[in-house]
Amino acid sequence: xxxxxxxxxxxxxxxxxxxxxxxxxxxxxxxxxxxxxxxxxxxxxxxxxxxxxxxxxxxxxxxxxxxxxxxxxxxxxxxxxxxxxxxxxxxxxxxxxxxxxxxxx
Amino acid sequence: xxxxxxxxxxxxxxxxxxxxxxxxxxxxxxxxxxxxxxxxxxxxxxxxxxxxxxxxxxxxxxxxxxxxxxxxxxxxxxxxxxxxxxxxxxxxxxxxxxxxxxxxxxxxxxxxxxxxxxxxxxxxxxxxxxxxxxxxxxxxxxxxxxxxxxxxxxxxxxxxxxxxxxxxxxxxxxxxxxxxxxxxxxxxxxxxxxxxxxxxxxxxxxxxxxxxxxxxxxxxxxxxxxxxxxxxxx
Numbered sequence: 001x002x003x004x005x006x007x008x009x010x011x012x013x014x015x016x017x018x019x020x021x022x023x024x025x026x027x028x029x030x031x032x033x034x035x036x037x038x039x040x041x042x043x044x045x046x047x048x049x050x051x052x053x054x055x056x057x058x059x060x061x062x063x064x065x066x067x068x069x070x071x072x073x074x075x076x077x078x079x080x081x082x083x084x085x086x087x088x089x090x091x092x093x094x095x096x097x098x099x100x101x102x103x104x105x
Numbered sequence: 106x107x108x109x110x111x112x113x114x115x116x117x118x119x120x121x122x123x124x125x126x127x128x129x130x131x132x133x134x135x136x137x138x139x140x141x142x143x144x145x146x147x148x149x150x151x152x153x154x155x156x157x158x159x160x161x162x163x164x165x166x167x168x169x170x171x172x173x174x175x176x177x178x179x180x181x182x183x184x185x186x187x188x189x190x191x192x193x194x195x196x197x198x199x200x201x202x203x204x205x206x207x208x209x210x211x212x213x214x215x216x217x218x219x220x221x222x223x224x225x226x227x228x229x230x231x232x233x234x235x236x237x238x239x240x241x242x243x244x245x246x247x248x249x250x251x252x253x254x255x256x257x258x259x260x261x262x263x264x265x266x267x268x269x270x271x272x273x274x275x276x277x278x279x280x281x282x283x284x285x286x287x288x289x290x291x292x293x294x295x296x297x298x299x300x301x302x303x304x305x306x307x308x309x310x311x312x313x314x315x316x317x318x319x320x321x322x323x324x325x326x327x328x329x330x331x332x333x334x335x336x337x338x339x
Contacts, residue, residue: 016123023116023119030115052162
């Protein structure tokens with residue numbers, strides 16, 4: 001399975017370690033919040049709101065260099081907007097991998 | 106150019122904010138996690154450019170633009186490529202950045218804003234912008250440094266200007282117009298067709314003249330209102 005990386009964060013930060021630390025801090029705070037929101041909407045079976053949560057998570061997916069996963073998320077978002085939950089398992093696996101990676105940053 | 110960021114994602118605001126910081130001609134004056142707060146802000150403050158997310162809870166970026174009577178220039182920032190066509194329907198939208206944004210792409214987008222706001226690129230930086238404290242004059246093939254704060258008045262006399270400072274006077278072959286361009290506008294004011302004064306050096310003002318050091322400088326009727334504006338009048 002595709003693995004996350006910090007390439008974008010490193011490229012963006014360059015030598016600015018303070019900015020890099022800030023981005024990581026935000027990532028550590030925001031990612032679990034966004035994941036929690038997604039699971040809450042799924043639990044409530046509000047698929048349109050779940051699609052919005054997936055949409056927001058797409059930025060984090062791309063920040064972590066998960067190019068293929070981004071397309072899975074995009075398709076899953078479209079599915080949810082059409083009240084279909086196909087790709088749920090794949091998407092949630094991506095979330096787990098991301099969270100694990102971010103926890104180690 | 107003054108700009109604001111509207112994005113519900115802190116990560117996006119941090120990234121765009123940093124890219125703005127890297128641009129000397131852009132100044133981030135505020136960032137907002139939602140459009141409603143930005144609308145309230147824009148009722149009081151005018152901005153040149155907005156970095157705007159499309160997907161936000163309750164109020165989308167497009168809703169936001171439609172709510173403004175005269176929207177400033179907007180650069181859309183979104184994770185969704187599908188809104189590009191809709192974006193072309195808005196005259197105020199200059200560009201469309203897809204997250205994650207790269208610095209190169211960001212610069213291309215703001216170049217469009219600079220092109221519209223030509224003054225930023227074409228107008229030479231004023232002396233104040235450059236944060237200079239002095240200027241140089243050419244006298245007898247020597248470049249002599251004169252500090253702005255030491256200048257009392259500049260007087261035009263034929264093809265020459267007299268620069269009177271606290272300690273010394275200089276005669277330079279130049280025009281009042283040329284030196285006016287070099288002097289910081291917050292400190293100096295042309296009060297007469299032949300005189301520029303350092304407003305910090307005014308001792309008193311009487312009718313149509315000001316006293317600076319021992320010199321009484323005439324103030325023309327046309328320039329008097331601007332002079333009065335500069336005074337911290339009780």
